[in-house]
Every structure is written in C-alpha cells, then in structure tokens.
Amino acid sequence: MAERVTIKQVANKLGVSMMTVSRALNNRPNVDEKTKKRVMETAREMGYIQNHIAKSLVQKRTFTVGIVVPEITHSFFPDAIKGMEEVINLAGYQIIFTHSAEDSKKEVAAIETLASKRVDGILISMAESVRDFSIYKQIINMKLPIVFFDRCVHNLGASCVGINDDESSFNITEYLVKKGYSKIAHLAGPTTISIGRERLNGYKRALLNSNIEVKDEYIKIAGLHETGGYEAMKELLSSPSDQLPEAVVCVNDPCAFGAMNAIKEAGLKIPEDIAVVGFTDDIRANLVTPSLTTIKQPAYEIGRKAAEKLIAHIENDSEPVEDIYLATEIVERKSTGI
C-alpha cells in the first residue's frame, strides 16, 4: 500500500496544529469558519483519507457491527441482510460479514475474530450444529451487545428478533385441520435449534387443540434442506397405505420441495392424495407445481428490526433486552387445494 496522507502532513502544509485539522475535518465547533474551509480544501487537494483504524483505537469505537449467518444462499438471509444493511448504513456503521456454513466451530472462530476486530455489536443467526453457548455468554459478559435473529437463544441476556415459530406453526397446522385433514404428519427440523423445537411444538399443540392424537410415526426429523425432506418423506410413504398421512407440515420450504418430489415420485398427487405446507415463503414457493402453501416470514423486516435493536443496544446501555416477534401470515396456494 502506498504512503497515505496523514493529518500531520495536512497540518504542516497549512502551518497549523494537527488538532486544528482534526477538529475541522470532523466538523467540530470552535473552529474558525475560514480555517475549516482552508483545511477541507487542502485535505481534498492532498488526497487525504481519514484513517479509521487510528480513530477507532483512541475512541474505542469502530462503528462496525458483525453479522454471522449460517447460510448465505438460503433466500431468507440475503433478504434479512438487505434490511440490516439499510439500517446499519443509515446509522453510520459498517458491516463485517461472516459465514458459519452451519458449522459451530467456524461460528466460534467468526465471533472471536469479530471481537478482536472490536466490532461494536454482533448480529447472529446461530448455526444448526451449535450445542455450546459459552462463546455467546463470554461475548455478552464483555458488554459487547449481541442480537440474535431468526434462530434464538433465550435467557442469555441478549435480545432476539424473529417470528413466533410455535404460534405460526400452530396456525398453519390448524389451517389444515380446518380444511378437514386429520392425518397430519410433520417433517421436523433439528431439535437443537429453536425453530426446530418450536415449530414441532406448534404442530403438536394445534393437533391437541382439535383433539387429534399426536402420533410419533407421523413425526420425522428431516433437517432444513431439500434432501432431508425428500428422505424423510420417503420414509413416511413407506407406511401401510391406510396409515399414510393426508397432509404434511414441513419445517421449511426447501424441506417441502424435497417432500413434494418424493410424493410425486411415489405416483401420488398433491394435494389430492397428500397436501403439503411449507414455512418461509421461499422465492420458489410460487413457482413449483403445485405452488406451495406456506408461512410468509418477513425476512427483510426481521433484518431491519434486528439491526435497529442492535444499534439501540450499542448506543444506549440501558436499552432493555427483549424478544421481538414479527407477525407472519399464511400464503394460500395450490398444494393444499385452494
């Protein structure tokens, strides 16, 4: 990297002190207007660019926040990041982006690097494989604010922004019940992450609420991806034909796409033989055949809200820790036979 112009050089050229230059460039009060103008001009002419690193060192603020996502290509995350970026940028901060690839080790490494880069706060959606929350506790103990989004950990002293998974899952299951289905299966997510547990719970509550027995044979752990959904559905389809489910609640849309493929491969029709619902409203949900009834998750708004909460925590020590749930809605399409 070539030599960069420093405040000192600008000050020397103008025959003033570094402090005067610093004050002028940062638009502080108590600097003569004429001096300010002269400094600004000279700095521009000389190609001066502020050294944020040095500034961060003395101010102990970097105006940078870290983001940790488990999977960037899953459409929820780009949307959420877009929302975050807008809020964070407007507040005058930058984003250090890290990716855990659903790997808890990589997640820990990412968080440690963010801490060493002295970010002012961190937005995390935890990796599937995380079992140990001690890194979160450690970070929170250092008073480095964390806001979880989408995938939450409670009772750790960090805010979380997401949807009410339990309730949303309850709603879409109930929607199926009201449509007249009673043999309803669930392709569940990993029970290690909150969305897996809570969506399963909502599904169970909805059945019990309508006096439908919850059968273990109807619940298969499928994971969050298409292949998992495909495999789990194939397993369900191997049941004796009088015990086949009439409808399936999938933990998310990719899982539902996999399940739909398995159903079609078995020569069954959606929704005539088996109805399917997803969760996310993936960009593809409207395009698959038949189009998928699902829960619309407001990714962009979750991103915005999480970022707003984080900035609030950063700028105000007494900002209360809280869980924020955004509303979801059922998007009716053809996989449940409109």
Place this chain on the structure above:
Amino acid sequence: MAERVTIKQVANKLGVSMMTVSRALNNRPNVDEKTKKRVMETAREMGYIQNHIAKSLVQKRTFTVGIVVPEITHSFFPDAIKGMEEVINLAGYQIIFTHSAEDSKKEVAAIETLASKRVDGILISMAESVRDFSIYKQIINMKLPIVFFDRCVHNLGASCVGINDDESSFNITEYLVKKGYSKIAHLAGPTTISIGRERLNGYKRALLNSNIEVKDEYIKIAGLHETGGYEAMKELLSSPSDQLPEAVVCVNDPCAFGAMNAIKEAGLKIPEDIAVVGFTDDIRANLVTPSLTTIKQPAYEIGRKAAEKLIAHIENDSEPVEDIYLATEIVERKSTGI
C-alpha cells in the same frame, strides 16, 4: 464496552515484558517453549482477546477486504459472495460488506468508507448508474488493489473476473438461429454497464454471422429487472403481427420472467408463438412455466476466482493485472421448445 484485557496486563501478571507476551501470542520464534505456554495459559485465563485494531495500526495491514455489491437479493450475488467468503476466510482475511443498491453515490460512499477503514483490497461489482470512474482510479492510484467481478471496467489497471458476455450472448443467439428462428429480438440491459453493451454486441454479431439483418425495432432497452422486461416485451408485442419476433434474447433471467408474463398476458404461447431465452440461470429458471432456456453463469466460481485474484494482488505487488473469463454453458429447457 467493558474494559478489555491488554497485553500489558498479561505481561505485568507474569512479570515479563510486553514484547515477550506479544511474541508468544503470535507464535513467533525465539521464545522459550515454557514461557510461551505460560503466556498462552495466563492470557486465556484472563480472557485476553487480541486487539486487531491496534495491530492493524502498526502493521498497516488490516487483513480485511471490502466487497461492494449492487444488489444482494439477486441470486447471483449470494452465490458469488459464498465463493468469496470461503477463499477470503481461508486466506485469513475478513470481509467488510457494503451494498450500493445500484446507486452510484452510495457506491462512492461505500468505497470511501472502505478506504478509510484501511481494507487491504476491494472486490466490486459496479452499480448500474455509475458514469464516472474517477473513484476507481483514485483507489487504484493509492495502490489499494481492486478486482472487479461480473461487471467490469477495462483499462483502469484493475483485474476483472467474469464471463465473456459477448461470446455467451453470441452463443445463445446462435443457438436460436440453429433452431430455425430468424426473427430474433433482444431485450437489452443498460448500455452503461459492460454486461448490457457486450450482450447486445454478441446478439448482433450472431445475427450478422448468419446473415440476418439486425433491426433496431427488435432491440429494446429493458434494464435488469422483471418490470423492465415486462414493459419492453409489451412494447415489442405492439408491433404489427407480421413483424412480431419469433424469439427473444433477454439480457438476464429476471428480465426474461417479465417478458414471459407479458407474452402470456397477450394470449401467446411460449415457445410455440415466441421462444424466450434468459441469461444467469436464476434459481427460478427451472421452475417457471415453461422452464427457461438460459446461460448458466458460474457465480460461485466467479466469486472464488475474484477473491483469489484479489488476495494475490494484495500479497504480491507484481501480480499481473488481467481479465479472467470463466466458461458458461447453455442450459436447454422448454422455453425454446426442446
């Protein structure tokens, strides 16, 4: 932010100098193994986390690279970013992520912030609206390496990684010609960015190459989004029926989706009345009806390659500036009537 443990504190606790601690923590030679161990342990016990900001200040290296993308939700970019992240992370660097939202002012601001945060290099895919390259020149002049990806600017002294837009566009147009189409229209991108100009050029070359006249009425500027494609296609469809095109080459897949909607709305059939091809191989291309024949752009590989080139530039002053083109392929689907 709470007080953080410093090297000085660790040194005092152990009764050694700061240098010894620094050397031990950075795993430098010429430190006694026992001392190293003691330091490591004490540091961990005390909860020491390296201050990368201070380190960056003295070393004049941040081990951070900036990424500037115009649109995070467009599926090409998440894929590209994923590739970049893997390479960058493995090389021991972090990413500062910025988003220009296709706005040249935001792009300039982002680049300036990245420079002031003293990133070691920048990966840019320029915004549509950029007319003025002086910020790029300024950055390159400071010896801060830039690698453009997907959307290139040539002759500026920066490497670029992308596909050969001209050739790919030539290929898919020729593919239509070989299928027997001769009335072939083009919904073009903005001519201000390289992909717009070069894809248009490839389209023209392919027609000329087969002795088909290039008609201005068959070329409409549609932009890069669905709505632009829709509007431009509607305009084309308003031609007298004997002058309607039989096939349309769209600048990208979203544009093609818009065009397909316009065609369907007009009561025409794809591909029987009008064939459509796109460019990108968006995640939706296989799911729309009919599925879209398109050019597969290796987003992930472009991301990896661009990141590799940037790291090479950062770590080796004499790394040659070059344009790198990755191969594309035509994905045949039903919109051209297999």
Place this chain on the structure above:
DNA sequence: GGAAAAGATGTTAGCGTTAACAAGTAGACC
C-alpha cells in the same frame, strides 16, 4: 576455558488519531 554463535528477553519509539487540558487572541463592557 573462552570466544563465538544462537537463543531469549527487554527497551524505545512510533503507527495516526483524538481527549483533555493549556494558552493565546479578540471582542465586550464598565
């Protein structure tokens, strides 16, 4: 056994900036 080499540790200074205090300058007012 002693000189040279190698290894371990320490000291000083500086990276570019700003906080905190100090000092100088001009205008206001009696």
Place this chain on the structure above:
DNA sequence: GGTCTACTTGTTAACGCTAACATCTTTTCC
C-alpha cells in the same frame, strides 16, 4: 484602559500493539 468572557488554537499524552534494535543468557565448539 483593564478585566472578563468567548472563541480559537496549541500541547501533551494516550489508545494497544509491534518493529527494530539492544542486552542478557545459554549453548557450542575448538
């Protein structure tokens, strides 16, 4: 004219770390 106030500018030190050099200790080898 002198004192007070308000504004402008300057000085010093520090942020946490490491490069470069200096010093001390141990090992090696004739």
